[in-house]
Amino acid sequence: xxxxxQTPKFRVLKTGQSMxxxxxxxxxxxxxxxxxxDPGMGLRLIHYSVGEGTTAxxxxxxxxxxxxxxxxxxxxxxxxxxxxxxSVYFCASRQLAANTGELFFGEGSRLTVL
Amino acid sequence: xxxxTQAQTEISVVEKEDVTLDCVYxxxxxxxxxxxxxxxPSGELVFLIRRNSFDEQNxxxxxxxxxxxxxxxxxxxxxxxxxxxxxxxxxxxxSFYGQNFVFGPGTRLSVLx
Numbered sequence: 001x002x003x004x005x006q007t008p009k010f011r012v013l014k015t016g017q018s019m020x021x022x023x024x025x026x027x028x029x030x031x032x033x034x035x036x037x038d039p040g041m042g043l044r045l046i047h048y049s050v051g052e053g054t055t056a057x058x059x060x061x062x063x064x065x066x067x068x069x070x071x072x073x074x075x076x077x078x079x080x081x082x083x084x085x086x087s088v089y090f091c092a093s094r095q096l097a098a099n100t101g102e103l104f105f106g107e108g109s110r111l112t113v114l
Numbered sequence: 115x116x117x118x119t120q121a122q123t124e125i126s127v128v129e130k131e132d133v134t135l136d137c138v139y140x141x142x143x144x145x146x147x148x149x150x151x152x153x154x155p156s157g158e159l160v161f162l163i164r165r166n167s168f169d170e171q172n173x174x175x176x177x178x179x180x181x182x183x184x185x186x187x188x189x190x191x192x193x194x195x196x197x198x199x200x201x202x203x204x205x206x207x208x209s210f211y212g213q214n215f216v217f218g219p220g221t222r223l224s225v226l227x
Contacts, residue, residue: 019172033214033215035217040123040220041219042118042205042217042218042219042220043205043207043213043215043217044217045214046164048214058214059135088157090159092159101165102149102161103161103215104157104161105158105159107158108158108159108193
């Protein structure tokens with residue numbers, strides 16, 4: 001069972017470079033999320049999607065863009081990376097029918113911006 | 115505003131000791147859901163438990179137990195007879211019907227042999 005898969009797992013960028021993180025889930029979940037994890041700050045929501053073709057801003061959306069062209073995929077883009085975006089990024093999903101249910105997380109993607 | 119506080123940043127115990135991780139939440143909603151997640155050193159986030167606001171029964175699962183008290187807005191997590199494999203960061207989280215999660219900052223538990 002793949003569950004939620006994130007690629008890449010590790011990436012080093014220079015300031016100003018762009019990149020895309022891909023999240024894929026095979027559980028037919030409607031809701032998908034991108035979080036970032038920083039020491040002492042828990043998980044903070046960047047953007048989320050409640051269905052194919054829809055996205056919304058979370059707590060810390062600045063500097064990121066997202067797209068949900070297919071139900072199973074949720075892409076997180078950094079157009080011009082900054083050192084403040086050095087973090088571990090987690091994708092998560094959950095069912096619509098169980099919209100009070102738990103989040104299923106990917107393994108995380110560690111991004112370093114020099 | 116919704117908020118989750120985990121006042122204990124780091125805890126160290128010796129193996130076989132019992133340890134309680136505190137979680138205090140703030141919300142004005144009457145219907146909400148509380149969660150605990152474990153993040154071991156390998157980095158993945160593992161779901162442990164979900165509790166809804168109408169169910170104040172404590173829950174026990176093996177060495178793990180959870181104490182939910184609405185009167186004090188707390189959802190504490192106790193590990194009995196801790197083991198080295200329990201070493202991890204533990205997150206408490208709050209969610210609402212159809213809405214997003216709010217995570218606490220996490221508590222790092224170190225269980226020493």
